Structures are given as C-alpha cells and as structure tokens.
Amino acid sequence: MFVRTRKLATLLTGAAIAASTTMVAGAAPAAAAGPCGSSYTRVGVYAVHDKVDGSRTGTLEVYYSSSTGKNCALTYGYGRYANTKSWKGVIISRGDGSGEDADAGEFTYYAGPVYVSAPNQCIDVEAVVPAWNSRKLNNVHCG
Structure with a gap:
C-alpha cells in the first residue's frame, strides 16, 4: 500500500508541477514586450x-x-561570444544614411537596441561581433 501511495503522490506532484509550468508559460500576454518594445515585430534575423x-x-x-x-x-x-563580455556593436540608419543610431562596446548579452524612423523607406543595418567581424545589409526592409 505504501508503494502505491508514494507512486500516486509522485504522479500528483509531477502533474501539479507540469500544470503550474503550463500556466506560467501560457500566461504571457500576447503583447509581451520584446527587446525593442511591445509594438515591435521581428522582421529579420x-x-x-x-x-x-x-x-x-x-x-x-x-x-x-x-x-x-x-x-x-x-x-x-x-558561440564563444554569447553571454560573455565581448565587443558587440549595432548600427541602423535610413537607406540614404540619415538618422543613424549606433551602440557599441564591451557587452555581455547584446548591443542595442537602436532605432530609426523610416516609414516607406529602406534601412541599412550592421552588426559587429567581435570588433573585426561584421554583417552589413543595405537598403533592406523597405516599407
């Protein structure tokens, strides 16, 4: 009898943990704020x-x-630059180069966020991790 009671208690505890985890995970509001703010949607990675x-x-x-x-x-x-203090940088501007915003330095998690107002325009973006490796995209995400 003790073994059955113990198994039942273990199962009930596991079910309670699973239910509470589901409730917490499912409780996030649809408009949860991302790294840029609640009204932003990721458009590129x-x-x-x-x-x-x-x-x-x-x-x-x-x-x-x-x-x-x-x-x-x-x-x-x-990789080795994730969650480690290392040089990280990000630059954003309108496609014509105006409105530039940048952030760079020795960061543990990320550089930014940086913003540009570019309705009905293309943007330029650049990432740098570490100081000598970069990825630049010109005239992308045209609105």
Missing part, C-alpha cells in the same frame, strides 16, 4: 560570421513597429 574561419560569431535581429513607423536592431553574441 541574420548571422554574423568570422572572416577567417567562417564560424558564426553573432546574430543581428531587426524589428519593425507599424504603429510608430520605426525599425529597431540588436546584435547578440553567438
């Missing part, structure tokens, strides 16, 4: 690669808010 060996060093993420007409960008480290 781009890998940054080492110029010498081709290994991935970072990730550039681009977001857009239709309510503000602004784009936002962040650069994350990847």
